[in-house]
Amino acid sequence: MKKLSRLYLILVFVILYVPIIYLIVYSFSQGDTMTNYHGFTWQHYRDLFADPRMLAIVADTLLVALLSALIATAIGTLGALSIQRTSKRVTRDVLLNLNNILMVSPDVIIGASFLIFFTTLKMPLGFGSVLLSHIAFEIPIVVLMVLPRLREMSPSLLSAAEDLGATTHQLLTKIILPFITPGILAGFFMALTYSLDDFAVTFFVTGNGFSTLSVEIYSRARQGINLEINALSGVMLLFSLLLVGGYYLLQQNSRKRRARKQHNREVPQ
Amino acid sequence: MTKRNFWGYFVPYGLWLGLFVIAPVALIVYQSFFNLDHQFTFANYADYFQSGVYLKMTLNSVWYAFLITLFTGLISYPTAYVLHQLKHRQLWLLLVILPTWINILLKAYAFIGLFSQDGLANTFLRFIGVGPHQLLFTNASFIFVATYIQIPFMILPIYNALDDLNPALVNASRDLGATHWQTFRHVIFPLTLPGVKAGIQAVFIPSLSLFMLTRLIGGNKVITLGTAIEEHFLTTMNWGMGSTIGVVLIVAMIIVMQLTTDHTKGAAK
Numbered sequence: 001m002k003k004l005s006r007l008y009l010i011l012v013f014v015i016l017y018v019p020i021i022y023l024i025v026y027s028f029s030q031g032d033t034m035t036n037y038h039g040f041t042w043q044h045y046r047d048l049f050a051d052p053r054m055l056a057i058v059a060d061t062l063l064v065a066l067l068s069a070l071i072a073t074a075i076g077t078l079g080a081l082s083i084q085r086t087s088k089r090v091t092r093d094v095l096l097n098l099n100n101i102l103m104v105s106p107d108v109i110i111g112a113s114f115l116i117f118f119t120t121l122k123m124p125l126g127f128g129s130v131l132l133s134h135i136a137f138e139i140p141i142v143v144l145m146v147l148p149r150l151r152e153m154s155p156s157l158l159s160a161a162e163d164l165g166a167t168t169h170q171l172l173t174k175i176i177l178p179f180i181t182p183g184i185l186a187g188f189f190m191a192l193t194y195s196l197d198d199f200a201v202t203f204f205v206t207g208n209g210f211s212t213l214s215v216e217i218y219s220r221a222r223q224g225i226n227l228e229i230n231a232l233s234g235v236m237l238l239f240s241l242l243l244v245g246g247y248y249l250l251q252q253n254s255r256k257r258r259a260r261k262q263h264n265r266e267v268p269q
Numbered sequence: 270m271t272k273r274n275f276w277g278y279f280v281p282y283g284l285w286l287g288l289f290v291i292a293p294v295a296l297i298v299y300q301s302f303f304n305l306d307h308q309f310t311f312a313n314y315a316d317y318f319q320s321g322v323y324l325k326m327t328l329n330s331v332w333y334a335f336l337i338t339l340f341t342g343l344i345s346y347p348t349a350y351v352l353h354q355l356k357h358r359q360l361w362l363l364l365v366i367l368p369t370w371i372n373i374l375l376k377a378y379a380f381i382g383l384f385s386q387d388g389l390a391n392t393f394l395r396f397i398g399v400g401p402h403q404l405l406f407t408n409a410s411f412i413f414v415a416t417y418i419q420i421p422f423m424i425l426p427i428y429n430a431l432d433d434l435n436p437a438l439v440n441a442s443r444d445l446g447a448t449h450w451q452t453f454r455h456v457i458f459p460l461t462l463p464g465v466k467a468g469i470q471a472v473f474i475p476s477l478s479l480f481m482l483t484r485l486i487g488g489n490k491v492i493t494l495g496t497a498i499e500e501h502f503l504t505t506m507n508w509g510m511g512s513t514i515g516v517v518l519i520v521a522m523i524i525v526m527q528l529t530t531d532h533t534k535g536a537a538k
Contacts (some may be wrong), residue, residue, distance in 0.1 A: 005351045012348045015417065016368050019365050019379035022389060026382065034382030040310055079282030101290050104470075104526065106478035108495040113293030116300050116512070136289035139282070199374055199481060200495075204502065216372040221485055233375040240370040248363070255474055 026236065027230035034225050044231035051228065054216070060127070061196065061212045068134035069191035075135070076142025077184055081176070082141065084150040103140045108112075110137060113202030118205060125207025133205050134195045141194060142187035149183035150176075182254035189247045193240075270298025294519070301512035313513040323497075327517065330493040333408075334476035337415045342465065343474050344416070345423035349464075352424070353431045362428060369421045377485045381405065382416045384486075406488025414486045423468035431457075439474055466529040474522050494518045 022034070027045070048054060079099070086092045102110060114136070118129045149160040153176070163173050177184075199214035206215055213236070220226050305309045317323045352361050368376070383389050384404035391401040404410050434457065442452040478495030489496075494514055501511030 007345070008347060009355075012344065012420075013364065016365070016420065018389070019376055019383060019417070020368060020371060022383055023375060023379045033385075033387075035385060035387035075285055077280045078278045079285070082279040091394045095286075098286050098290055100366055101294070104474065104522065106495065106518060106522065107472055108478040108480060108498045109297070109522075110293070111483060112498055112511060112515055113297040114289075115502060116296045116508065117289075117293045120296060132289075136285065139285055139289075143282075191368060196374055197370075198477075199372075203481075204499075214372060214374050217372070217378060218481055218485075221374065221378045221381060225385070229375075229378055233372075233378070236372060236375065244367065244370055 020237070023230050023233045026227060027058055027234045029227065030223070032227055034230070044227045045234070047228050048231040048235070054228070054232070057211050057213055057216050060210065064127070064131055064134055064212060065192050065195035067189050068138055068195050072135045072138035072191045073142050073184060073188045076139045076187055077146050077180070079139065079162070080143045080146035080150055080180075080183075081172075083147065099140045101140075102137050103144070107198070107200030108204075111201040114201065115204045125205055126210040129205045129207070130202055130210060130212065133201050134198065137198070137201060137254050138191035138194050141190045142184075145187035145190060146171075146180055146183040149180040151177050182250070185250055186247070189243065189250070193243065196240075285327050297512045297515050297519075300508055303509045305507055305509065310509075313509050316510065317513050317517070323514070326492050326497060327494060329491070330477055330495075330497075331521070333412065333415075333493065334473050336412055337419060337476040338469055338473045340412065340416045341419045341423045342468065345420055345468065346427055346465070348420075349427040350429060352471055353428055362425075365424050365428075373418060374481065376418060377414060377482055380410070380417075380486055384410055396400050405486065406486065406490065408491055411482060411487035411491050415479060415508045417483055418474045418482075419476065422471040426467035426471065427461060427464040430461035430467075434460050470525060470529045473525055477518060477521060494521075 025037065026034045028040050028042070030041045030043065048201075083095050083099070084091055086095065110133075114129070114133050115125075118125060120131075123129055157175060157179075158171065161171055164173065197214075199218065202212050203215055203218070206212070211219075213232070217229055217232070220229055301313055302309055302422065304312055348365075352358055352365070353360055385391070386401065386403075388404075390404055395401055438456055438460070439452060442456045447455070477493060477494055478498075480495035480499045483489060483491050483493055483496045494517065497514050498511050498518070501507045501514065
């Protein structure tokens with residue numbers, strides 16, 4: 001029974017990883033199909049880095065991801081602060097439910113409704129509309145990452161600071177922000193990956209001139225196999241691994257710090 | 270923080286709620302009452318419910334989403350269960366999450382290679398003596414790839430539910446003479462049902478709206494609600510009808526949420 005269950009688990013993991021490994025392996029294959037490995041080459045990576053259109057799209061994608069994640073993190077943190085401060089439970093529940101609408105809506109609905117929205121405002125489609133859309137769908141995840149940290153904060157900490165004469169500004173920058181920083185960083189990383197991962201919403205609001213990696217991969221993949229995409233997936237895999245690594249290091253760090261604090265509290269010196 | 274200052278912090282988040290959450294939903298409902306000549310009409314809804322085409326498409330889409338959710342669940346529950354008993358489960362869980370950080374387009378693209386005439390899948394089929402077959406652009410390949418993409422999103426909530434399960438209950442059941450199957454059937458499964466429901470929520474709605482998979486893998490044979498919306502908005506430019514289908518998708522989403530959210534738990538809090 002135990003052997004059988006192990007075998008099952010291995011099978012699931014093989015299925016999960018075969019497509020990814022397959023992609024990467026063929027990014028190093030000569031020729032131009034994803035069948036019959038033809039021998040090792042860096043050619044497709046060289047092609048990728050010599051392709052000015054692709055490089056511009058990579059730059060645009062990273063720019064949109066970073067900018068949108070920064071702005072969404074700022075607005076989302078303010079949002080979490082205000083949700084936490086509302087005294088009425090009903091208001092808070094309503095705000096939280098509204099916050100989660102974009103989290104549960106299908107991408108197609110978000111994309112289509114944003115397209116109507118931008119067209120109604122007569123906004124040109126392109127960099128601006130993509131950036132605004134990304135900010136919009138990243139805000140709720142930032143709120144959800146920051147709120148738990150705010151809830152963990154003891155109210156007596158705030159009262160103490162207020163009694164000692166701290167202004168609102170000091171309260172925010174000296175007490176609240178340092179405490180919720182792990183949540184803010186987690187929110188930022190999630191926002192970044194949401195942006196890099198998005199295809200459907202961008203596809204709707206991108207217009208003609210502007211493109212992100214997902215949209216570009218889609219249009220190239222519709223024309224069939226192109227090993228430059230494999231090379232691109234190799235680069236993106238490396239990038240995501242670095243992001244995941246950074247994120248987990250961050251989580252681990254804050255968990256350790258919290259554990260140490262707990263320890264100090266329980267063992268009085 | 271005083272009440273007066275607090276409202277200043279709420280402004281950016283409030284603007285986002287108004288402009289990017291409430292307005293787009295309102296606009297998509299509004300748009301669904303207009304025809305191609307921008308006249309107010311109920312014709313879109315009449316069309317939707319009277320011409321069999323749209324209803325059939327919706328049923329088809331719901332059926333495929335049901336199949337995808339069913340297969341994902343059948344594969345994920347045992348995986349989460351076995352995973353939860355492992356020694357280094359945190360590491361294994363990380364390995365489940367990792368594929369979700371890889372762009373969904375790249376995963377779909379990998380299957381174009383895997384399922385091609387001379388791809389790995391057909392090589393394998395030939396090896397065991399039943400191939401080769403036309404795999405790409407079939408309904409089965411669409412369901413397979415969609416299931417592949419959704420598996421991690423089903424494993425995670427089920428794993429969390431198993432983690433929340435009090436082991437004392439399982440031990441008690443065994444001590445009282447229940448067999449493994451009875452313990453599973455009457456103790457473990459009912460108590461992890463919230464996780465399964467959360468998983469269904471995370472898988473079913475996106476499966477209704479997938480549109481790039483139907484193109485890249487399904488070869489346009491399966492039309493989901495998402496494909497229909499994308500076609501109406503970006504190809505035939507019939508935004509009214511597209512919005513009508515969008516409203517149907519939103520209603521479907523609300524129904525699924527109602528069915529899968531644990532009301533009793535919320536009331537007890």
